[in-house]
Every structure is written in structure tokens, then in C-alpha cells.
Amino acid sequence: MTTKIFLQQLSNGISLGSLYGLVAIGYTMVYGILRLINFAHGDLLMVAAYTAIYGITLFSLPWYVSFLLAIIITGIIGILLDKCAYKPLRDAPRISLLISAIGASFLLENLALVIIGGVPKAFPRPEVFAKVIEIGGIRIQMLTIYTPIITLILLFGLLYIVFHTKVGKAMRAASVDFETTRLMGIDLDRIIAFTFLLGSSLAAAGGVMWAMKYPQVNPFMGVIPGLKAFIAAVLGGIGNIVGAVLGGFLLGLGEILLVAFMPEMAQYRDAFAFAILILVLLFRPTGIMGEPLVDKT
């Protein structure tokens, strides 16, 4: 393999990894607070992609307005998801919460299937992202360059919110202990809703970029990225935001390089992520950067 191809693959891996990271943040934040794998999180990618498509094609909005709209609408759907599917079950056994999450995920997918249909839609890529440039003989799409940059900007914004604002402090408190947080006069439901809003908006940003990277949008497009992003969150250490992005980068790079070095392994790509998950859980359940989470009852 030449250096050129290697660099090409490396840039692909980094951009794929940053998408995983972006989605993984949502998983890690919700898990940190509710101790719940939000199965429907991956489907928010699909919601965002469709919203962006309809914004551009149906209402002929400029792409940036349409993307912003996609992020806002997905954020609202994230809050609705919490209100309808998870809030009534706050005191229920965990297994019920998880089943509700699976139900919500199937509901979103199949609603999209009924309303929009199963035929994949092409994503109208704006010229800014679709342009291909050549750096030192490597042809790179602008999207591949923008994706990690946007991810890092969003990550730093999020870190600011979580560590330097009052609402962030409340979120961190809620991830340790519900009761004490309530006693401090914090409206827990609002904090949880805010967490869903942040996580879903980031997933929407990821979803729009995912749809530009693989411009075939269908109702089930979010399932595999969602699962992989969850694995990335576990790899990085669940509950840890920086860890989620790091895990995303590692998983994305690992996948792309595996296929690049061993093309015959390409069909095992999806199994690779699960193999990593199982290894992490067996040997280092707290992930790379995670600390053991307090078990909430």
C-alpha cells in the first residue's frame, strides 16, 4: 500500500470516526444521566437527514437554513421522545425502559417507512461540501475535511456548556444522584429534557453529515451508525463526553483501516465493531477514559 492510499484512507477514517463520535456523545450523555441505552438515538440521524432533504427540495430553503432547521426539529423530537417514551417510566424497572426504547426506535423507523416510503432518497449535497480538492496528490472531498472540524467545534461548545454553565453543573449532578440533585432545588425533568435536546441536536448534525457522506437516505439508515456510535461510547468510557469522541475516532479509523489493509475482511466490517465491544466489556468495562459509574436504582 502506498503512502498516498494510506493517507487517503486515514482521512476517510478520521471523518467517519468523527461522525461516530458526534452521535456517541448523545448516547453517553443520556446513559450518564438515565443509565439507559437510548435505542432510538440512531433513528434521529434519519429524522435529521429527511428534514434536511425536505427543507432543501420541497421548501427550497438555502442549505444552511435547512440544516439548522433539521437540527432544531430533531432536538425537539428528542425531547418529545423523552416525554412520551421514557418519562412515564422513570420509576419502572430498567428492563421496561429499555423495551420502551426499542419500541420507540421501531416506531420512528416504521413511521418514516409509512409516511415517506422505503425507496432511498438522494441527498442534495451543497457545493461547499461536495467539492473535491487535491492536496499533495490526495483527492479529498471538502466534507471529509469539514466533518472533524465541525465535530471538534461542537465538542468544545458542549464541554463549555457542561463544565462552565449552571445547567451543565446540574447535568453533572444529575448523573451522580437524582435525589440529592432534586434536593438542591433543581428541576430534574428540565435537566433531562435539556440533555435530550443537546444529544439529539448533535445527532442531527451527525445525521446531516452522514447523509452527505453516504447520500442514500432511507428509514433504516440510522440503525447501524447508531449501534456503532453506542459501541464507540462504550469504547471511550460511557458517561464521558471526550471519551465518546475519542472512541468514535478509534472505531472509525479501525474500521476503515481494517478494510484498507485486508480487503477480504470487508464483509466482516459490522462484526468487527461488535468484537471490539465484547473485548472492551470483557477486559476494561469502563472503557478508555471512563470511571466506574455509580449504580442507580
Add this chain to the structure above:
Amino acid sequence: MTKTRRNLILNCASLVVLFGILWLFQEYGTEYQIRILNNIAVFITLAVSYNLVNGICGQLHLGPNAFITIGAYTSALLTMSPTEKQMSFIIKPLIWPLSVIQVPFWVSLIMAGTVATVFAFFISFPVFRVRGDYLAIVTLGFGEVVRVLCNALQSVTNGPLGLKGLKPYTNLWWSWSIAIFTIIVIQRLINSSWGRAMKAIRENEIAAQAMGVDPFKHLMMAFLISAFFSGVAGGLLAHLITTISPTLFTFFLTFNLLIIIVVGGLGSTTGAVIGATLFAWGGEALRVVESPMDIGPIHIPGIPGMRMVLFSVILMVVIIFARRGITGRNEFSWDWLLGKLSFGSR
């Protein structure tokens, strides 16, 4: 007459009635009705064995589709004749021992269960290292891995092409006998000391451990037995549909089983049976919403996929508003029925 003896007689009598009804359908029923009855039996087998891990042990296991796939492929590969196999495997020939073996249907079913159990044995070590959400995602992962392997290992599974033209060995007698056998075995297990230990683990694992229950041993037992029956049911399913391919056994199948046991009542075998019956029968009845309708002058076009929306809504409504499902954790018993009919006091 003692209660045990009365119950035994009533059980035998109801079995005779059940098989009598089955015989009537076999003789006079349409192919469609027989098909639905077969589906009900296969789903009962699947749901009752799935309920053992999810309902009785309380571990959210999301990978029964892995065992069903393994069972279906094992059984199918063992009943196909060598010439059929040669014709099916176009891209890559089937590996040696499988390419020449052909066994009777019942042997293939036992093998299907056994291979699924062996697989379950190996994955139970990583699976039961973790609990809760992690257990769910790891088992889901194994389900995906099996599907990926089915697509990839072309010299064993024929890849995405799948296996076609299986003999329709599965009939009412096979499917219902196995369903009843499954119910009896699993019910006896649940009512044994093993079953009580499993329920103790479900309620509070630490307390169970303190009472000397080894969680790993008991969970693994439940997992292996569940895998065995899922594998057998997979074999039945393969010879019922007669065509299998990896797309048949996705997470979707697991989702259906989850609906069945949640709606029926998590932790109740009776609930699983009722849920499976409702699902296999109601699922067909619900096809109405997908076909075009004419109400007077108004024409409603069919909406494909609407059934799945309904199923998802049902699942969420049940889990949020009626978490106990139809039966809760109660089981059917003759005492209860006769009590209801006010014969119980005699």
C-alpha cells in the same frame, strides 16, 4: 380424587381435545388456516423459550434470532439431499462433510437444537459477564454477528442467496408436539429449585448470591435451554417456509418475540402462549390495514408497513400503561379455572 390426579386427567383431556381440533383442521381446514396454526405453534415454542431468559431470569436478551438462524441453517443443511445441495451452492461448493450428509427430519431438529446450544455455551461466557443494558447490546451484537457470518461464509450457508427448495416437513403434528414438549420442559424447569433460583436472581441478584445461588450457573442453564428450543423452532420454521436466507432472521424477529412476551406478560409461560397466539393470528388479521379498502364511495389505499407501526405502538402502550401485560406473572391452572367456574369448592 386428589387434585394432582384431577389436574393430570384434565391436562390429558385438553391435549386430546387440542389434537382433535388439529386433526379436524388437517382434514377439513384450508391451507391458509393450517399455515396460521403452524405459525402459532412455532411462535409458542420461540416465545416460551425466550421468556425463560427474559421473563424468568429478568435478563434482557436480544439475540434469540442468532439461535433461530443457527437452528434453521443446521436443520436445512442436514435434510437437503446431496444433489439439491450441489444445485443450490452455485458460487462456492458446500464444504465436505455437510455436502454428503442427509438425515431424517427429527434428527436434523435435534442437531439444530444442539448446535444452537453449543453456540450459546460459548457466548454465555462474555454475555453473563455483564448485566442490564450491556447484556442487551452484547446479545444484540451476537445476533448481528451471526447474520454477518451467514452472509459471509458462502461455503456453508450459500451466502445471501440462502437455501431454497426445502421439503415442507413441518406439519401440524410436528409443530404442536414440539410446542407442547417445550411448554412442559420449561414449566417443569421453572417449578423446580432451578427455576426458583432464577426468579431469585431476577428479583435481586445480590440477595440471591447471599442465599448461595450461583448466578452464572443458573443464567447459563436458562440460556442454554432457551437456545436449544429456539434452535429446534428455527429448524421447524425453515421447513415451514421452505426458503431461508439471512434477511429472514434479523433483529426484527427478536423484536416480534419481545412484543409477544411483553404483551403476554413478562415472566409467565401462559402469557407467552397467549401472546404468541395473538401475534400469529392477529398479525394476519391486521393485514387489513395494509390492503386497500372501500368504505362506501371512499377508497382508502393500502399502507404497507402500517402493521409494524401498530405493533410498535402496542408495545409502547403496554410497557408504559399496562406493564404487567395480559397475564402478569400468573400462570394458568385448573384450580384457577375451576374456581372461576365455581366448581373449585367441591
